[in-house]
Amino acid sequence: MASTETRQMVAAAAAASADKKAEDTRILELDPSDAGFTDFFLITSGTNTRQVVAISDEIEIRLKREFGTYPNSVEGRRQGEWVLMDYVDFVVHIFVAEKRAYYDIERLRKSATSVDIGDLKAALNEKVKESRKKSAVKKAAGAAKTTAKKSTSKSDSAAPAKKKSAAKKTVAAKKTVKKTAKKSTK
Numbered sequence: 001m002a003s004t005e006t007r008q009m010v011a012a013a014a015a016a017s018a019d020k021k022a023e024d025t026r027i028l029e030l031d032p033s034d035a036g037f038t039d040f041f042l043i044t045s046g047t048n049t050r051q052v053v054a055i056s057d058e059i060e061i062r063l064k065r066e067f068g069t070y071p072n073s074v075e076g077r078r079q080g081e082w083v084l085m086d087y088v089d090f091v092v093h094i095f096v097a098e099k100r101a102y103y104d105i106e107r108l109r110k111s112a113t114s115v116d117i118g119d120l121k122a123a124l125n126e127k128v129k130e131s132r133k134k135s136a137v138k139k140a141a142g143a144a145k146t147t148a149k150k151s152t153s154k155s156d157s158a159a160p161a162k163k164k165s166a167a168k169k170t171v172a173a174k175k176t177v178k179k180t181a182k183k184s185t186k
Helices: 004-019 049-067 097-103 117-185
Strands: 023-029 040-046 073-075 082-086 090-096 113-115
Touching (some): 004 040, 004 049, 004 090, 023 117, 040 097, 049 082, 049 090, 082 097, 090 097
Parallel strands (some): 040 090
């Protein structure tokens, strides 16, 4: 199963391609038994070679800025008809429309599940909410422990004070007994 960070990077790459007016963007979640080399394919198209290169540049810049990651390799940027960007956990394919129709990668990966970008973002939001709830519960538990420690340390510090006051009373009582004993012996 792909990590949350991988899903976030795929969503960011899809958003970057949408910002550069890419067409027919699809995300395929690959079956782990079928393709053990990556988790996702992001497949999109540009209308010409310059747009394809611009889309690949935008994806690279966005992922570098937001996640501090670079593609492991980039192929085809010079020709601009099919740019392949390998981010290990996902692979981005950016085609000119004619080449996309010719190679038809979607057909080659029949066992892959098509993921809607909206569903991907919704799943990410759910995971973020769950992690925030877990961290809030941990913080509340930690705060309860610290208040319990503080209250026990206050009661512990109060106990010696009580012992001291009781000791003072007994010392005072002994002094009065000694004084009365001295007076009666005289």
